[in-house]
Amino acid sequence: MITEAEQKVYDILDSLEIKYDRYEHAAVYTIEEANKLDIHIPGQLCKNLFIRNRKGDTHYLVVLDETKQVGLKSLAKQxxxxxxxxxxxERLFKYLGLKPGSVSPFGIINDNESEVIVLIDxxxxxxxxxxxHPNINTVTIGISYLDFEKFIKWKKNKLFYVDID
Incomplete structure (x- = not known):
């Protein structure tokens, strides 16, 4: 059964003429759990981290290769x-309308003021x-990278590319 939050993602992707493949699976909260699923999901699986600066007045969504670890000190410097x-x-829900385990770039759909800065490895x-995840952790969708950028640019959140070792 498709949830309202998930359907909202599909409606926007459809309106942008972005094709996607949908894969249902058991609930996963980490990349490690996702890798244990008995399902083949083609493409680059991504890890998504929601972070903030010291003051808490700037929030970032970091999108990176599933196998990488991000050094917050080096990222801050970069x-x-x-x-x-x-x-x-609480901040995750306030800015992206998401719960832990379902962090996704599609959460920016709920960022009405486009405040969250997207950082892409x-x-x-x-x-x-x-x-x-399409804002729910029991489904994963695959889209072309170019369509992913198209989605981010449509939402008008600031976007920066970073180098994560």
Missing amino acids: IGSSSLSFASE RDITNAAVVAF
């Missing part, structure tokens, strides 16, 4: 920010297909 930390569950820009 983007010219004060120290970074993971944002609280430059390495995933080479992927033909990228895969994300």
Whole structure:
């Protein structure tokens, strides 16, 4: 059964003429759990992290290769920010309308003021297909990387490319 939050993603993708492939699976809360699923999802699986600066007045959604770990100190230096930390569950819901385990770039649909800055690991820009949760952790969808950028630009959130080792 498709939830309202998930349908909202599909409606927007359809309106932007973005094709996607949908894969249902058991609920997963981490990339490690996703990798244990007995399902083949083509494309680059991505890890998505919701973080904030020290003051808590700037929020970032970091999209990176599933196998990478992000160093918050080096990322802060790279983007010219004060120290970074993971944002609280309350902030995640306030800005992206999401709960832990379902963090996704599609959460910016709920960012009415386009306040969240999207940081994309430059390495995933080479992927033909990228895969994300459609704001629910029991489904993963794959879209072309170019269509992913089209979606971000449509929403008008600031977008920067970063290098994550």
